[in-house]
Amino acid sequence: MSHKSAVLAAIIALSGLNPAYADGMDPVVAERGVPVLPPDIADWSGFYVGLGYGSLGGKIADAIRDFDLDDTTSAAFIGYSRQSGHVVYGVELAYSKGADDTINGREVRGDGMVALTGRLGYAWKKSIVYARIGYAISSYEIGGAKADYDGVAYGIGFDHRLNDRLSVGLAVTNFDLSSADSAAQGIDIKPQQLDLRLNLRF
Template structure:
């Protein structure tokens, strides 16, 4: 019986002491570095055709002073995503309720060039283009081509739906030889569908 007790005591001593003998004087080899892929922010590819509707407000100047009222219309265009930059063109037709005692701005057809910076789901851009407008001045119908320029921003709500905002200055010198300059600032919210 003493032999079994001695054997058990010796075995338990070896088991408890075993971790002390497990060490090694040789330094451990360094572990291989772990590669962590960079996290990419959700972006959008802005290349392609789009179309939509716009609604906003116009503030008249010059002959259209105090001719402040709503604007609304449709637009369509094409964007090309170059990586950090997005360029494109857009055709927009807007009706206008802007009028004062002597001038009524009936509608505007704008051909716009757009260039902006791609922040992923947002593009902030500048605009320059031509504007063909019909207006009634002192009871006579006139039409003329002027310039439009401004800024805008688009946000990709989904892969196909885009919401945006534009602020444009629209200028006409000597509107259709009427003897009056005509200007207006327009602010418009836009919703479009990308094809």
């Protein structure tokens, strides 16, 4: 199985799970088999959209050494979640601004990063913690040479419900991107994104 196929399989697996309660208890089931959440757990199921803002660090690695990235980033995302008791699972599509930096005298410009990730989380009262993994693509121009990159995106996050529709959160996402383009000359892009996020559910 190829690297890309393995990542996509992980996304499908995360978004298609049908887990039971994490504590081993059977979920309460209403008519027609629809699970009912305990009254003290927020409902995270359904579609959501949001915006994020934060820092973009990480490294650009060539055959000789690593160079640090240091920039800010903004993001927009849309996703869908399902919930069974404490367990929340789903899929998210996100776009984030790429790096715009000068490293060792070379201009580094990213067109932006697009990531499709599967999410698996644990809800407790009004909060949720989650992990995610998926596939990401981007284009970077380094010292005048532009190339397309792709690879793995993975990370963890935390959201807290403000009301029935709004939540705020913090997420860390790591990217491990490489390119088959000859213009890349063996350069790997490994950004790390730290975002404050505002989510709207509907």
